[in-house]
Amino acid sequence: MLKLAAAAVIAGFVSMGGWAVVTVKDLPEYFVAGQQYTLEFQVRQHGRTLLSGLRPELVIAPPAAREVVMPAVARSAAGAYAVTFTAPAAGDVRLTIRSGFGNNELRLYPQTVVAAGGSRPALPARDRGQMLFVAKGCNTCHANSDLTDRPENQVITVGPELGGRHLAREYVIQKMKNPSSQVMPDLGLSDADVAALAVFLSGDRAAASGGRGRGSR
Structure with missing residues (x-):
């Protein structure tokens, strides 16, 4: 249905x-x-x-x-x-x-x-996932209230709102790697991109901070 x-x-x-x-x-x-x-x-x-x-x-x-x-x-x-x-x-x-x-x-x-010859530390997984949520076009079909300072893009709410849901990381990974849907396409995402998106969509604080969640020292 x-x-x-x-x-x-x-x-x-x-x-x-x-x-x-x-x-x-x-x-x-x-x-x-x-x-x-x-x-x-x-x-x-x-x-x-x-x-x-x-x-x-x-x-x-x-x-x-x-x-x-x-x-x-x-x-x-x-x-x-x-x-x-x-x-x-x-x-x-x-x-x-x-x-x-x-x-x-x-x-x-x-x-x-x-600057030329320079570099920058890797982004935290959550920040990278947020960046990819927009770059991969996810935000075109899925509104997400968790996005910070979201770029002004068109949002066609074909899919469900994903903000604040804290989806299980395993579910997100499976869904993006094997959509099995008549609506959501297979975007051919890399494992690294899927992992970052899963951290963002799951709200996993420990993974987002490199394993230093509450209680970590």
């Missing part, structure tokens, strides 16, 4: 007009100024159907500098695109992917750019 209801909701949105979900494949935790990066992503109509033949763009908004718009190129796989760019000067950079399908776009969390 739930699957039928979700399918009916999607059908309603189709009749109202198209929408798309952008999923970033491999998002670095940070960028190094002056280095080249290739950002790969997929575009799915209504969260399901991979869309080819689009003309997506990446908008780069560096700190205290003008925006730069870079065209993406199609990959051989259906609905897959890539854009190569040079990381700007050190600071927080804002990246927005314009899908090329209507006005649908994905604003990522601000990304850190470190």
